[in-house]
Amino acid sequence: MSLLKTVAVSNNNIQLPSTPGKFKPEKYQPYNHFMIHRLRLSKLTLWSSIFLAFILFFFILSPPSPSPSPATNTRQSWGGHHWEKRVTNSARTNSDSGLTVLVTGAAGFVGFHVSLSLKRRGDGVLGLDNFNRYYDQNLKRARQKVLSRAGVFVVEGDINDAALLRKLFDVVLFTHVMHLAAQAGVRYAMQNPHSYVHSNVAGFVNLLEVSKAANPQPAMVWASSSSVYGLNSKVPFSEKDRTDQPASLYAATKKAGEAIAHSYNHIYGLSITGLRFFTVYGPWGRPDMAYFFFTKDILKGKQITVFEGADGGTVARDFTYIDDIVTGCLGALDTAKRSTGSGGKKKGPAQFRIYNLGNTSPVAVSELVRILEKLLKVKAKKKVMAMPRNGDVQFTHANISRAHRELGYMPTTDLETGLTKFVKWYLDFYSPSRKKVAPSSSW
Numbered sequence: 001m002s003l004l005k006t007v008a009v010s011n012n013n014i015q016l017p018s019t020p021g022k023f024k025p026e027k028y029q030p031y032n033h034f035m036i037h038r039l040r041l042s043k044l045t046l047w048s049s050i051f052l053a054f055i056l057f058f059f060i061l062s063p064p065s066p067s068p069s070p071a072t073n074t075r076q077s078w079g080g081h082h083w084e085k086r087v088t089n090s091a092r093t094n095s096d097s098g099l100t101v102l103v104t105g106a107a108g109f110v111g112f113h114v115s116l117s118l119k120r121r122g123d124g125v126l127g128l129d130n131f132n133r134y135y136d137q138n139l140k141r142a143r144q145k146v147l148s149r150a151g152v153f154v155v156e157g158d159i160n161d162a163a164l165l166r167k168l169f170d171v172v173l174f175t176h177v178m179h180l181a182a183q184a185g186v187r188y189a190m191q192n193p194h195s196y197v198h199s200n201v202a203g204f205v206n207l208l209e210v211s212k213a214a215n216p217q218p219a220m221v222w223a224s225s226s227s228v229y230g231l232n233s234k235v236p237f238s239e240k241d242r243t244d245q246p247a248s249l250y251a252a253t254k255k256a257g258e259a260i261a262h263s264y265n266h267i268y269g270l271s272i273t274g275l276r277f278f279t280v281y282g283p284w285g286r287p288d289m290a291y292f293f294f295t296k297d298i299l300k301g302k303q304i305t306v307f308e309g310a311d312g313g314t315v316a317r318d319f320t321y322i323d324d325i326v327t328g329c330l331g332a333l334d335t336a337k338r339s340t341g342s343g344g345k346k347k348g349p350a351q352f353r354i355y356n357l358g359n360t361s362p363v364a365v366s367e368l369v370r371i372l373e374k375l376l377k378v379k380a381k382k383k384v385m386a387m388p389r390n391g392d393v394q395f396t397h398a399n400i401s402r403a404h405r406e407l408g409y410m411p412t413t414d415l416e417t418g419l420t421k422f423v424k425w426y427l428d429f430y431s432p433s434r435k436k437v438a439p440s441s442s443w
């Protein structure tokens with residue numbers, strides 16, 4: 001501004017105001033008007049050049065940022081020497097034969113338990129979780145704190161962030177990936193369909209892309225779902241049964257995941273095992289699941305809605321206790337063969353497996369409520385209504401003979417025993433007097 005002012009004064013003897021727009025010539029002079037116009041233009045040009053130079057300067061200096069994740073924030077919360085040290089410490093095994101496992105969804109229900117069990121037996125475990133807001137983040141943070149105390153670092157990030165995944169694979173040579181990050185819940189898919197595609201399809205493909213390019217490629221074990229059986233009416237559900245009639249978008253994305261996994265196994269030689277979980281429940285569970293919010297609502301004296309099938313038919317689930325699921329997951333990891341490819345190139349056929357992990361003992365939802373009433377010592381205010389068309393299926397029942405034969409899987413917890421442990425945890429965790437996050441017993 002002062003430079004312009006000086007030039008103008010010396011050349012034309014015109015007083016230019018320091019604030020544009022305040023200048024008023026005493027009388028109209030065409031020459032002066034022309035000069036003022038030119039000066040305004042050159043002033044504009046100078047400022048534009050300075051502005052452009054600034055933008056260029058910052059553009060050249062700024063480092064490339066990781067790809068943004070629409071599910072979470074776009075700020076980079078990873079990287080740096082300290083962060084890498086935490087990553088390597090967490091992934092370090094206690095013995096030469098130990099596994100080095102990346103657990104996605106580690107702050108989720110199943111991921112939390114699997115991570116703890118792996119760490120306790122001496123495997124190296126690195127967690128990854130985007131801490132999204134699908135349900136109470138405090139519960140996820142509480143799980144994270146327990147994991148941290150056990151020596152498991154949970155990296156905060158999304159499976160859609162390829163740069164982050166590549167960085168993790170650069171820093172650690174993972175032998176296995178336990179992929180449990182997903183958008184869960186059958187009924188929520190009608191409210192937020194895109195979150196299912198984002199996590200269960202796009203995120204999964206992203207993880208497979210990075211895994212297939214890794215050298216060595218890890219073996220992958222991942223969570224499919226009993227929901228892939230959809231409208232299948234043949235019981236108990238066997239892995240050989242048809243899975244082409246999903247009843248919800250959630251189920252459709254899990255079925256898509258199985259097909260996608262097969263293609264990566266076929267093309268790139270990735271060793272992949274899919275586990276079809278059957279309504280997993282237990283301590284540190286998911287608040288969006290019926291057993292969890294029934295407990296909360298019964299204690300609050302709120303009405304609960306219990307679905308029944310067409311013509312009053314029973315709605316039932318093969319409820320499976322978390323500890324049984326964890327033994328199934330560890331069995332799958334321990335029996336997984338190595339991937340055959342490296343750096344994105346297949347070197348030979350690789351293992352591809354699918355297993356049911358259920359309890360083989362379906363229980364009616366009305367019975368679940370009866371057990372909760374007994375354990376909580378509170379009568380539920382029940383409203384029985386026909387199951388809405390919301391993606392639910394009426395009945396699930398797992399045939400687990402393949403998992404038993406090949407993984408040594410054998411569930412041992414009946415619903416009442418499992419719910420007793422859940423209710424004990426729930427009352428402790430949500431007790432107003434409880435010191436937040438410190439669990440009273442050893443889950």
Ligand SMILES: O=C(O)[C@H]1O[C@H](OP(=O)(O)OP(=O)(O)OC[C@H]2O[C@@H](n3ccc(=O)[nH]c3=O)[C@H](O)[C@@H]2O)[C@H](O)[C@@H](O)[C@H]1O
Nearest residue numbers: 184185186225226227277278279289290291305306307392
């Ligand atoms: O194994 C799976 O494949 C899935 O299991 C779980 O789904 P679901 O088996 O549907 O569990 P969940 O919602 O607890 O409903 C339990 C029962 O309560 C009935 N139910 C539900 C709500 C209600 O208000 N009333 C009711 O009667 C309802 O009709 C049902 O019969 C996981 O959430 C899912 O992510 C996936 O992993």
